[in-house]
Amino acid sequence: MGRTMTAKILAKAASAQSVDAGDVITAEVDVLAVPDTERFIDFINDNQLKVWDPRRIVFCFDHFFEDWLPSGAVRKHPKIRQFAKEQGIPEENIYDVGRNGLSHQVPVEEGWVLPGTVSLGADTQAATMGAMNCFTIPTLSSGTTSVVLTGRLWQVVPECVSLRLHGRLPRGVLGKDVVYRLIKDLGGVIGGRVVEVSGPGVESLPVDVRMAIANGSIQMGAQTIVFPADRVLQEYLAPRARGPFTPVAPDPDAEYSDTFDYDLGDFEPLVSGPHDIDLIRPVSELAGLTVTAAYIGSCASGRFEDLSLAAEILRNRRVHPDVRMVVTPISATVAQQAEEAGILQVFESAGATVTRPGCGACYHGNASPLKLADGERCVSASVENVAGRMGSASAEIYLGSAAVVAASAAAGRLTGPADCLD
Structure with a gap:
């Protein structure tokens, strides 16, 4: 029986000849990406413990920039800097203001996360890094402390499903549209298994789009996604990789518990919500619904591919006055x-506000000028x-791709990008 990408990665990390679904292993971790959280720092300091390998821990400041919050940057960031200094974590591993960004974006673009590795993240959307042909899951809570101290992950080898992609995405369709289609179709089917992506259509997808698809892993019910x-x-990776790597491919006869085939040409702009990630409809069904706020950013978007297409839509247009x-x-x-x-200038000329990098308006406790009021x-x-x-619990949030957001912001109502693109 052939092996999946996941089985090969985990076998190598566990120093085993092979592993099967259901096996319990202890895997060696290659890198741990941590947002600006310090929940585990007190435990380590109070017990005078040491991290397993200071060179393999990367902090990315992305959430907490609001000093007025009890948990804000005025307390968190100095604490992390001091912890890193005491533990011998190199300064270059601390992506502070000026170098900062999302904790599953920066480690990728800076070459920390490589094919064939176990690369973990202390954030719910860590599976985003699975676009790098690695096994990555969120550690969260006490699991982060264990990994920081031991450099090991206790893991049940998961079953895998195969997602085969064909064709090419239509113009104006982005990774988030793929995510919403998969949530709609497979959200009740995947059941905590790993999704392994393959097929001739993959090569048509830029890395940014792959990361956006992998970002939706948790929402579609997958443990993680591997490209x-x-x-x-x-x-x-050629100009980025911080070391050599060995790409992993599934065996031709790899065994999957399910296989799903999709033609990328069949995908269309979709919208999720409000209040429910599983409430997914074509944007055409909601066209005309007025909006008062629009946001592009967070770990689900804000990449160059997103910004470029959104700017193309807004070029020579203005954000609606409302x-x-x-x-x-x-x-x-x-x-x-x-x-x-010249992309940021397009946004500003259109009347949008461009902020410094970070999680931004995705969560009302983050630094952002966009806070939703009642009824928005x-x-x-x-x-x-x-x-x-x-913001307000009475505000409605509809989720869509950066292209849908840009087109809707210009129109003042929910709409797709087709009419805005040549």
């Missing part, structure tokens, strides 16, 4: 790329639409 290390990924629009690049690197390409309706390219997440 192949094809030509596109290896070209992306709409407040905020754009938050996902990282300092992406912000610089977008600045050099927002179209957002962020990751969650739970009532109250972006």
